Amino acid sequence: MTTLRSGQGGFTLVELVLVIALAGVVAVMISTVLSRPLQGFVDQSQRAELTDQAATALNRMARDIRGAVPNSVRESPNGLDFVSVHEVGRYEESADGRLPACDATPTPTCHIKVLTEMDAGRVSESRWLVIYNVGAESGGEPVEQRNLWHPSNPGVVTPPNASFEWDKATQQLMVKNADFFRFSFSSPQRRLFLAKEVVRYRCESGEFLRETFDTLDLKSRTSSVLLADAVSHCAFTYQPGTHTRNALVTLRLSLSKGGETISLIQQVHVDNAP
Incomplete structure (x- = not known):
C-alpha cells in the first residue's frame, strides 16, 4: 500500500456535496434578487424601442402635413390624405386681377x-398647379370649383393631363395641355403651388403605412412604405381652421409588443392660407 506523505490532503465526497449544495442555494438567491431588475431593464428597453418607432413615424407624418397644399388635408378611412407641395411661387397679378386662361389659340x-x-x-x-384652394365642403363632400378634391373647369387645380415648364429668361411658368381651363379665383397673396403626388397615411392589419399616388382619385398608387408595425390603435383627426385659429391635426398611435404597450399623441397646426 502506498502511504500519503505528510501534509497531503483532499476533498471527501461529503465535502464536495456540501459545496455544490451551498453554491446552488447562493445561485438561487442571487437570481431571485436580480431577476426583477433585469426584467425591468428588458421591459424598459422594449418600451424605448416602441417609443422611438412611434415617435419617428409621427414626426415624419407631422413634417409632411406641414408641407401640404393649403386646405388639402382631409380624413380618410383609417387615415389621412393630403396633396404635398412640390414647388411654390408668387405670380404677377393681371390688370383685371385674374389669371390668364388656357386658350386654344394660338397654342x-x-x-x-x-x-x-x-x-x-x-x-x-x-x-398639378393649384391656385387659391379654399377647400369648401358641403355635407362633408368637396364643392365644385372651390376644392381640389373635386376637379372642375373652372377650378382650383389644373386638369390631370397638364404639364409644366419654367422659362427662366422670361420668368414665366407655362402650363400646357390644359385647353380652355380657367382658375376659379385669383389668390389675394398671389400664391401658386405645384404638386407632384397625393400622400396617404393609414393603419391596416397592425401596420402604419405611408402611401403616395399620382392621381387625385387615389386609384394609382406609386409607393407604399411601412413606418411602424405592431400597431394596436391609431386615429387621425382633422379640424378645419376658423377666424381665430389655424387648422389642427391630432395624431394618436399605439404600439404593442412583448406585453408592452405605448401610446403617443401629437398635434400639428396647419397654416391653410391659400
Whole structure:
C-alpha cells in the first residue's frame, strides 16, 4: 500500500456535496434578487424601442402635413390624405386681377408671370398647379370649383393631363395641355403651388403605412412604405381652421409588443392660407 506523505490532503465526497449544495442555494438567491431588475431593464428597453418607432413615424407624418397644399388635408378611412407641395411661387397679378386662361389659340398654353425664382426640374416633375384652394365642403363632400378634391373647369387645380415648364429668361411658368381651363379665383397673396403626388397615411392589419399616388382619385398608387408595425390603435383627426385659429391635426398611435404597450399623441397646426 502506498502511504500519503505528510501534509497531503483532499476533498471527501461529503465535502464536495456540501459545496455544490451551498453554491446552488447562493445561485438561487442571487437570481431571485436580480431577476426583477433585469426584467425591468428588458421591459424598459422594449418600451424605448416602441417609443422611438412611434415617435419617428409621427414626426415624419407631422413634417409632411406641414408641407401640404393649403386646405388639402382631409380624413380618410383609417387615415389621412393630403396633396404635398412640390414647388411654390408668387405670380404677377393681371390688370383685371385674374389669371390668364388656357386658350386654344394660338397654342393651348397658359403663360403666368412669376415673381419668384423656380426650379426648372421640379416644375417639370409636377402634375398639378393649384391656385387659391379654399377647400369648401358641403355635407362633408368637396364643392365644385372651390376644392381640389373635386376637379372642375373652372377650378382650383389644373386638369390631370397638364404639364409644366419654367422659362427662366422670361420668368414665366407655362402650363400646357390644359385647353380652355380657367382658375376659379385669383389668390389675394398671389400664391401658386405645384404638386407632384397625393400622400396617404393609414393603419391596416397592425401596420402604419405611408402611401403616395399620382392621381387625385387615389386609384394609382406609386409607393407604399411601412413606418411602424405592431400597431394596436391609431386615429387621425382633422379640424378645419376658423377666424381665430389655424387648422389642427391630432395624431394618436399605439404600439404593442412583448406585453408592452405605448401610446403617443401629437398635434400639428396647419397654416391653410391659400
